[in-house]
Amino acid sequence: FPQEVCLVRNDLIPAGYQGEASHASIRQQVATVLNVMGEASARAQGLKNAITSGNKMLNVENQTAYILVDKFGNNGMGSVVGLLKVGMKKLFLLDEFGKHREMIPQCVLDFYVVESRQRSGCGKRLFEFMLRGEGVDPRYLAIDRPSPKLVSSLRKHYGLVSTIPQVNNYVIFSGFFKDQPQASPAPKKARIYMGKLQYV
Numbered sequence: 001f002p003q004e005v006c007l008v009r010n011d012l013i014p015a016g017y018q019g020e021a022s023h024a025s026i027r028q029q030v031a032t033v034l035n036v037m038g039e040a041s042a043r044a045q046g047l048k049n050a051i052t053s054g055n056k057m058l059n060v061e062n063q064t065a066y067i068l069v070d071k072f073g074n075n076g077m078g079s080v081v082g083l084l085k086v087g088m089k090k091l092f093l094l095d096e097f098g099k100h101r102e103m104i105p106q107c108v109l110d111f112y113v114v115e116s117r118q119r120s121g122c123g124k125r126l127f128e129f130m131l132r133g134e135g136v137d138p139r140y141l142a143i144d145r146p147s148p149k150l151v152s153s154l155r156k157h158y159g160l161v162s163t164i165p166q167v168n169n170y171v172i173f174s175g176f177f178k179d180q181p182q183a184s185p186a187p188k189k190a191r192i193y194m195g196k197l198q199y200v
Contacts, residue, residue, distance in 0.1 A: 003016060003069075004068065004069055004071065004125075005066055005067065005068050005069070005125070005126060005129040006066070006067045006069065007064055007065070007066060007067075007133060008030055008034070008057065008064070008065045008066075008067060009057075009063070009064055009065075010057055010058055010059070010060055010061055010063070011023075011027075012026075012027040012030045012031055012034075012054060012057060012058060013026060013027065013030070014026070014030065014067075030054065031053075031054025031055070031057075031058075032054065033054075033067065033080050034052055034053055034054045034056075034057055034065060034083070035050075035053050035054050036080075037052065037067075037080060037083040037112060038050035038051060038052030038053045038056075038083070038110065039053075040112060040114070041083060041110055041111075041112035044112060044115070044147070045145060045147065051085070051109060051110040051144075052065065052083065052085050052109070052110045060087065062087050062088045063085060063086065063087030063109065064085070064086055064087065064133070064134070065083060065084070065085045066082075066083070066084040066085075066086070066126055066129060066130045066133065067080055067082070067083055068080070068081050068082030068083070068084075068113070068122055068125065068126045068129075069081070070117075080114075081113060081114045081117045081122050082112065082113040082114065082117070082122050082123060082126045083110060083111070083112050084108070084110070084111045084112075084126050084127065084130050085108075085109045085110040085111075086106060086107060086108055086109060086130060086134060086141075087106075087107060087109055088104050088105070088106060088107070089104065089105070089107045089109075089142070090102070090103075090104050091103055091104070091105065091107070091142060091168070091170060092168070093105075093142065093164075093166060093168075093170070093172060093176075094164065094165065094166055094167065095164065095177050096164055096174070096177070101177070103180070105140060105141070105142045105172075105176075105180070106134060106136050106140060106141055106142070107141065107142045107143070107144060107170070108141050108142070108143040108144060108146070109144050110144070111123070111126075111127075111146075111147075111150055113126070118149070123149075123150075123153060124153065124157060127153075127157075136181075138154065138158045138160060139158070139160060139173055139174075139175040139176055140176060140180055140181065141172075142170045142171070142172050142176070143170060143171045143172075144169055144170055145169045145170075145171075146171050151171070154173070160173040160174075160175075161173070161174070162174035164176060
């Protein structure tokens with residue numbers, strides 16, 4: 001990985017990678033990292049299935065994985081210490097008044113820091129890098145199944161305290177709907193299916 005925090009999208013090639021032309025080996029290495037970190041994240045959250053894997057990243061277009069690397073870890077060989085996956089998702093959310101809203105907000109889909117590196121600033125560094133990279137205010141994020149540690153961190157570092165209760169697994173905070181940049185559903189896309197024009 002070329003930087004301390006690397007961006008990976010559905011091509012599984014880290015942003016800024018300048019290696020071999022075919023990219024086959026780096027894709028395999030990135031897929032392995034995503035598999036291992038995704039499984040570790042699932043174990044930490046008590047989930048049966050991993051939310052993140054190399055295969056899942058290959059099959060989605062609008063998700064980004066931020067991978068935090070300690071270049072001096074593993075006896076100087078380097079080690080991956082954190083994973084943060086974000087993406088736009090169509091959600092039905094309840095506002096402060098209990099009214100349903102269909103939206104496509106930026107979502108935190110998976111967030112994991114290796115246990116031995118937690119409480120050392122790694123998670124905050126990774127989260128800050130993501131906020132800059134995505135150009136998003138933390139109050140506009142919908143967070144899928146946040147751990148108590150993440151909720152505590154969001155309270156401490158960003159003043160996000162009051163949540164708006166939801167019927168799904170997402171957590172949103174007070175202020176989420178105020179001036180939300182993605183407040184309306186995305187326009188439908190046109191496609192040809194069996195010779196007919198459809199909007200999906």
